[in-house]
Amino acid sequence: MSVALLFAIAGLTAVGIYLITSRNLSRIILGFVLLGHAAVLGLVTAGGPPGEAPIAGASDQPIANPLPQALALTAIVISFGLTLFMLALAGRQQTLSGSDLVEDxxxxxxxxxxxxxxxxxxxxxxxxxxxxxxxxxxx
Amino acid sequence: MNLLFALMIVGPLAASAGALLVRERGALRDVITMVGLGTAAAASWVMFGIVARDGTQTVRVGGWDPELGIVLVADRFAALVLPIALAIIFVVEIFAIGQRRTAWGANPELSGPLLGVLTAGVSLAFLTGDLFTLFVAFELILVSSYVLLTHQGQRAQVRSGMSYVVMNLLASTLFLFGLAYVYAATGTVNMALLTERMGDLSDGVRIGIGAWFFVVFGTKAAVFPLFSWLPDSYPTAPTTITAVFAGLLTKVGIYAMIRFHTLMGLDELGGAMLIIAGVTMVIGAIGALAQSNVKRILSFHIISQIGYMLMGLGLFTAAGTAGAILFLVHHMPVKTVLFLVGGLIENEQGTGRLDRSGGMASRRPIIAALFAVPALSLAGLPPFSGFIAKFSVISAGIEARATPIVFLALFAGLLTLMSMTKIWLGVFWGSPPVDVDGDEPPGNRKTMLAATGLAVLGTLTISLFAGALFDLSVEAAEELRSVSAYRDAVLR
CATH class of the missing domain: 1.20.5 (Single alpha-helices involved in coiled-coils or other helix-helix interfaces)
Incomplete structure (x- = not known):
């Protein structure tokens, strides 16, 4: 496992958690984008050592584990859709109350x-x- | 067998896509939705029969090996819970069609199709054999629930929708991190393979993964202290939406917890679970007592009841798990019915606030009767299903010599009865509020009453066959606890 990846995950998580503690919905959305990236990086890291692209017969070098990459792709698509939904929600809140703060x-x-x-x-x-x-x- | 699985998962999705295409044409849209939800429910009942006769059924999606692909598994636990869940959604859709002309009705163009997506998610969550598909199923349920909660775009809904979305999205992100940990530690996310490989891990890693998923599923199930989003958001949604959420969403969380933690044999977490279960029960019941709105009282009760299911799981005995499963089976219909009656009350008098209502028992005796049955059942009075469910959980607690939690459970039951009495006194007895007008309430009341009546009849049937259901729960629990049955069925 690469130390650089580990630090990237830690940094993304820290900034993400800092952002979602805000009351401002657009900051929360950014926080979730970063947290999502951290989780996806975590999945890729969990796949083991790096290698060639996992295409059958394309290379005789050891290939990377394709399964976590498939999981990561699915997770990216889901978080993309959710980000859009949250942006729409923030827009609606802006129209209704003039700001996108989370209310009591x-x-x-x-x-x-x-x-x-x-x-x-x-x-x-x-x-x-x-x-x-x-x-x-x-x- | 493939066809049955497809009817439960792909069927409702296809129906919701079709209904969205013809959303302008009311009758056709409703028919498509009803057919999709109805066949899914029917398929789950057939599945129940097959599993009861032949044992666990599995489907390898696309023919892939369980190591790489998705496996769908219908064991006794899934086959027992799923028919009830899908029947609930079907009944609520009937109620929704009767309610849509009122201020409390959901927007018909969206609510029907979205219920289809939710149904597919619920089926997938109950049937999946691997953790990543469980994550996808959770997302399917949550995405449709986000939209169902906020689609009318009213201020209260957008406000509470925000905390709901943020809390659940946080749990989903933690779920994803958890998946990475599990994969890094074991090299698989398939639950049958995990049962083999989790045993090889060191205790620290194993319990750490268990605790991590306890937090993830606990947020979805709204256990203490992760429940605050629930009573905030549920009451603001249209009645039918709240009824489905109350009956199913938190229960999917507790279902995943029962399955994962029992299969992985994480008995070490039992003590922590029991403590949290006790606090959840009492805090939920006390929170309910403080409220003065029918839907909010009922929402706090969801939390309290989750505590009982968690208690059954936390005992980690066969009797405890069986009690938790029976409680799940009892709780889903009863809670849905109570919210449907809450919807009827709002429809009749224009508000759910207790200080602005009264005298309903003399004006609408049918609604009073429809409320009384599930309310007494929720409080755990014999001869209703709640009594049997509570009895089985509490007797399992006594058997396991977990005395403090047993006392807390009995105490929370008393508090539940008190707040049900509060609703009864506020809404059904006393004199009607002065500003009540003689106008006929809006909506198609016959359809709404029929749907609620059907659901009450369902809960009574559960009380009637409680003995048989208890036996089924015991079988399901024993199968779940003897992990090898599940593993062999998936990997053979």
Whole structure:
């Protein structure tokens, strides 16, 4: 296994993961493109030592393992289609909201706000009780 | 035999291509879709009969050797689960045709054909004998689900679609990395060959690969802590789409997990699985209690129920695996029916929010009855299928002396009953909301009610034949655990 390939996989993965932690969908898409490349390189690396093109009878040198290459090709086609779909999704989000940021779940926020409101109300009630007690003590 | 496999995988794909070509002509498009989905379902039932009689059936696609080519395998496990999955899709398509004139209906030009693609993906995922084809099947399912979720282009759908797509794409990328590891370590991705070669690896590599795929399949199955995308995205889709997702998508993940981890004999992961299963059950059930929308409550329950299946798997005993399989068989139809009833509720009163509904039991007693049966089944009350499924998982837990997880499972069952009561109180009892108008609700209600009724009847049938199904699950589990049966069938 070539050390250069290994470093390429590590670098692509690191940059890819950095990019998908963003809230910006176009950055996330770029991140997935890089992560996909890293995974495909990983598949090719897993195929073993390099060799001649795997065509029957074309060469008497040892040939490269064709199976992981077939797997890698399939994976590339799939990630190509998905990238297009995500770009369309980002475009739609841009039209709807003016930016392609990933937004929070509204229902989650509503539930969280309800809990905060209940806590605030409980606080108020407690304060009022304390005030009453103090009032009683003073009289 | 080749023909049966083709009808289940290529048939729905061809039907969806044909339906897309004539998408402008409503009736013809629906007929093509129904024929494609119907023959796939029928083929899977025939397959079930053949496998029950003759044992595992295999097809080498293109005649290639398993080392190089794709092998399709219908063992008892696949043949038991697949007919139910395909029947569900068929029933939901009937419901979709009744619902399409309403605001909650999916866009008919796309939803039918895309369901065909999803069906092909589900069949392929259940039948494939190698990990890479499993990856392709997952992608087939996910790509169609991405489009089904977001095709109406509403703001909430695009927003939740983003987190859904990003989470699932991340899992797919990890899957691809995992495939590279497996290939580098063993030189094959065929599961039958892997069962031989995984044993030669050092424990660290073997368990590492198992843990990696646990994360991959766990994201698809929405186990704790990888579930957050599910309750966010499912409720925003049209009802029929959510019903199919709820019944099938996470279950494909748990199916892959049961198959892979049992065949590879990764018992060492059992402890971690049980802990995660316990947390998943309880967190899902508590999350459901906090919600105030029918579809969101039901979505959190999917997560909770995944915990039970994971518990059965994590025990790594024959009884545990059998329990997980039976739970899978019970859960798929019940969950789909509950979402269909959720769709009926939305259709009747214009919203799924509990604080804006009520009094449905007196106005629409049929819907109340259609809800009550699967709800009680989900909570695990006898005599419904949920009771038998939970009983088999929990008794396997007691047998394996895994006491903490058994208590957690019982506790989560109680919480499930509480949130089902919450829906019942909110929607069916009490007085109707003041602003309810006397207008006839939109959509073809007869078709929708008939489809839901059919599905409820299906779940009742499962309860009725629970004994036979339990025996089938035990057989499937034993076959899966005695790895040699699978290996010999594929490699002979």
């Amino acid at each position: 779940d509204l229902e989650d926020r509503r539930l969280a706000a309800r809990a905060e409101r209940a806590a605030a109300l409980a606080d108020l009630a407690e304060q009022a009780e304390e005030r009453d007690e103090q009032h009683e003590e003073s009289t």
